[in-house]
Amino acid sequence: MTRESRTPVLEVRDLRIYYETPKGDVHAVDGISFVLYQGETLGLVGESGCGKSTAAMGILQLITPPGRIVSGQVLMDGVDLLKLDERTLRQMRWSRLALVPQGAMNSLNPTMRVHQQIEDVIRQHQTKTKTFDRSQLKPRILELLSWVGLPERVYDMYPHELSGGMKQRVCIAMAVALHPGVIIADESTSALDVVVQRVVAQTLLRVKADLGVSMIMIGHDMGLMAQMVDRIVVMYAGRIVEIATVEHAFRNPAHPYSQVLIDSVPTISERKPLKITEGITHDPRNPPHGCIFQLRCPFVMERCRREAPQRREIRPGQEVACHLYEQQPDGSYRDVRDTA
Ligand SMILES: Nc1ncnc2c1ncn2[C@@H]1O[C@H](COP(=O)(O)OP(=O)(O)O)[C@@H](O)[C@H]1O
Numbered sequence: 001m002t003r004e005s006r007t008p009v010l011e012v013r014d015l016r017i018y019y020e021t022p023k024g025d026v027h028a029v030d031g032i033s034f035v036l037y038q039g040e041t042l043g044l045v046g047e048s049g050c051g052k053s054t055a056a057m058g059i060l061q062l063i064t065p066p067g068r069i070v071s072g073q074v075l076m077d078g079v080d081l082l083k084l085d086e087r088t089l090r091q092m093r094w095s096r097l098a099l100v101p102q103g104a105m106n107s108l109n110p111t112m113r114v115h116q117q118i119e120d121v122i123r124q125h126q127t128k129t130k131t132f133d134r135s136q137l138k139p140r141i142l143e144l145l146s147w148v149g150l151p152e153r154v155y156d157m158y159p160h161e162l163s164g165g166m167k168q169r170v171c172i173a174m175a176v177a178l179h180p181g182v183i184i185a186d187e188s189t190s191a192l193d194v195v196v197q198r199v200v201a202q203t204l205l206r207v208k209a210d211l212g213v214s215m216i217m218i219g220h221d222m223g224l225m226a227q228m229v230d231r232i233v234v235m236y237a238g239r240i241v242e243i244a245t246v247e248h249a250f251r252n253p254a255h256p257y258s259q260v261l262i263d264s265v266p267t268i269s270e271r272k273p274l275k276i277t278e279g280i281t282h283d284p285r286n287p288p289h290g291c292i293f294q295l296r297c298p299f300v301m302e303r304c305r306r307e308a309p310q311r312r313e314i315r316p317g318q319e320v321a322c323h324l325y326e327q328q329p330d331g332s333y334r335d336v337r338d339t340a
């Protein structure tokens, strides 16, 4: 697929989401913009608390007080989801845009059998023109279960009879039940053991390939991301610092924070120590002027404290918000640390 022929399916523009606290607003998502293209898997990464889940919930307009969407647009087929009324939004959720929320497997209803929970999703979306008769419902649910690699007997089981990985796959079955064009999976493989993580990840990929959906995978396991996604979006403290193809992100990450994330991927032959001190962070209610990463950046310059870097495409398939990259007269970018 050439870059020009890609069709955007979801576009987030300058989204800002704050949480009100007695000491001021936490800037959980502070002006993020990105595009999800048809058929691609986008990995959204960054350390815990950087705003990934808030962004996911914001895209589906599921933010509740003390949170609020301050500004921005979420475009799907030219329609701004943030402007839709609750009724229209309810129609869209699951059917066009489905979220497997963080911790989904623990929020399955313990008193309902698996098939009842999947039925609920399907029924909520019955309309006059689109009804599911009972005789079709069971085969449909069995088909969904087999899609996510679960045996037929799961149909009648209760959540407590299932392992973590199986529960997570039930959640994926619910997300794909109405054939949405976009699925957002928030930490779907976290809190599972390594083998099960791989199984769940493969389930997501297979479902994606079979159904041709576009996907945003949120997670912090960079090793898993490397194998699963097409492009990586790196968030730090509510902002996007880099967006790159998986090749660029792993071979030559540009942002100092992306470099730390990649360096922290453990390999057996080479164990690299973390280069950046943890804990020197700013107050999320009072982000610094200039670059969001300045307090932890080993390469911080005077300019970084003055001026927030804009995100620019420093080479095809790689955009970074960092003053270390300076545009040359011929249009290319140079790392200011390289002496000419
Ligand atoms: N209900 C809330 N009230 C106040 N702050 C919140 C609330 N929920 C999340 N936050 C803050 O918003 C930031 C982003 O959180 P979150 O989106 O859960 O991050 P992630 O999913 O990347 O771990 C964090 O600083 C978190 O403490």
Ligand SMILES: [Mg+2]
Pocket: 052, 053, 054, 102, 186, 187
């Ligand atoms: Mg989260």
